[in-house]
Every structure is written in C-alpha cells, then in structure tokens.
Amino acid sequence: GENVEQHPSTLSVQEGDSAVIKCTYSDSASNYFPWYKQELGKRPQLIIDIRSNVGEKKDQRIAVTLNKTAKHFSLHITETQPEDSAVYFCAASIKGWGTYKYIFGTGTRLKVLA
Amino acid sequence: DVKVTQSSRYLVKRTGEKVFLECVQDMDHENMFWYRQDPGLGLRLIYFSYDVKMKEKGDIPEGYSVSREKKERFSLILESASTNQTSMYLCASTSGQGGFGGYTFGSGTRLTVV
Numbered sequence: 001g002e003n004v005e006q007h008p009s010t011l012s013v014q015e016g017d018s019a020v021i022k023c024t025y026s027d028s029a030s031n032y033f034p035w036y037k038q039e040l041g042k043r044p045q046l047i048i049d050i051r052s053n054v055g056e057k058k059d060q061r062i063a064v065t066l067n068k069t070a071k072h073f074s075l076h077i078t079e080t081q082p083e084d085s086a087v088y089f090c091a092a093s094i095k096g097w098g099t100y101k102y103i104f105g106t107g108t109r110l111k112v113l114a
Numbered sequence: 115d116v117k118v119t120q121s122s123r124y125l126v127k128r129t130g131e132k133v134f135l136e137c138v139q140d141m142d143h144e145n146m147f148w149y150r151q152d153p154g155l156g157l158r159l160i161y162f163s164y165d166v167k168m169k170e171k172g173d174i175p176e177g178y179s180v181s182r183e184k185k186e187r188f189s190l191i192l193e194s195a196s197t198n199q200t201s202m203y204l205c206a207s208t209s210g211q212g213g214f215g216g217y218t219f220g221s222g223t224r225l226t227v228v
Contacts, residue, residue, distance in 0.1 A: 001173070009154070031213065034217075036216075044157075044204070046216040046217070089156060093213035093214075095213070098164035098170065099162070099213075100145075100212065101162055102159075104156045104157040107154075
C-alpha cells in the first residue's frame with residue numbers, strides 16, 4: 001500500500017546550526033506535501049507545504065524541496081532556535097474515495113541544544 | 115481561525131466499554147478525518163468522511179466505526195474498547211479542494227483503556 005518513510009527519527013543540533021529531515025513517498029500520483037510541527041502536548045500545526053509542480057519553497061528559516069523523479073522531499077530549517085524543538089511530520093496526499101487523504105511519516109523529534 | 119474541537123482531552127475507559135469520541139468543526143468543511151497517534155508509528159488514518167453520512171475506511175479501521183449525521187460533527191466509536199486501543203486520537207478537517215491546503219487538527223483525546 002501507500003506509505004511515507006521519514007528519517008531520521010531523532011535529530012539533535014546545536015542552536016544556530018541547520019537541520020534536515022527527509023521523506024520518501026510511494027504513490028507517484030501524490031501531488032501535495034505538507035509538513036507539520038507538533039510541540040509537546042499540542043496539536044500538529046501546518047508549517048509549510050509544497051505542490052508537485054514546484055521544486056522548492058521557502059518561508060523565512062524553513063524551506064522544503066521536492067524531487068518528483070526520486071519521490072523524495074525534505075524539510076530544511078536554518079539558524080535553528082530552541083523553540084524549533086518539536087516533532088515534525090511529513091505527509092503526502094493520496095486520492096481516496098470521494099476526497100484526498102494524507103499519509104504521514106513516522107515523525108522526527110528535533111532537539112535544538114542551546 | 116478554523117476551530118476543530120474534540121470534546122474530551124483525557125478519557126479512561128474499561129475494557130469492553132463502548133466509547134464515543136466527538137469532533138466538531140466550525141468552518142463548514144466537507145472533509146473530516148480520524149487518526150490515532152502512537153510513538154514511533156506516526157499518525158495512522160482510521161476513518162474519513164467527505165460528506166454527511168458518507169464514510170470510508172482508512173488504514174486501520176478494525177475495532178472502530180464512525181458516524182457523520184451533521185456536516186460539522188464526526189464521531190469515532192470504539193464498539194468494545196480494548197487495551198491496544200489506548201492511544202492519542204486526533205480529529206482533523208479540511209475544505210481541501212484537490213487535497214491542497216492541509217488539515218486543521220483538534221487538540222486530541224488521550225484515551226486509556228484499562
């Protein structure tokens with residue numbers, strides 16, 4: 001079936017360094033890839049997304065890249081800060097019956113060390 | 115701001131009980147989803163609905179059912195709760211034309227079955 005693989009499962013970086021989280025999806029028909037940030041005890045929040053007709057998208061310190069041929073997409077966080085510490089989930093859209101649904105990766109726990 | 119409200123933040127139920135988890139959204143979204151979140155497994159789709167009275171199975175529907183009698187409300191039902199259903203349950207909604215735009219999640223219900 002459809003799946004999304006996400007790596008690494010945990011990531012520790014020094015404050016100010018960059019962090020990269022990678023995902024691979026299986027359904028070549030997927031055309032939308034959102035990223036969610038979940039702080040401890042809170043709901044997942046959409047932080048950035050990319051459509052399949054775009055190779056890269058940036059929003060201040062975060063960026064997402066997409067390689068459709070390889071079915072890879074990645075989240076890049078530059079100049080990390082302690083408040084970036086959270087669990088990050090990638091997802092890929094899948095056409096379901098009547099609507100689209102998202103298949104999520106297993107999550108990456110990012111720790112930014114001050 | 116779109117609001118997705120889950121009626122209970124924490125629930126403790128006994129094995130064999132019938133359990134109802136309620137979710138209400140206030141933005142007239144057609145699509146609603148129930149996921150469960152477990153450490154190391156990410157978010158897994160249980161059921162979704164794209165219209166009133168319409169429901170489709172997700173990836174892990176066994177032991178669950180759903181009800182959508184009104185557009186704003188999507189209920190998850192555990193017919194006979196078991197300990198392996200102890201988890202965090204997240205409801206989400208989207209207007210999601212073409213799968214774009216991302217979900218808005220509720221705050222989650224942490225269910226413990228004893």
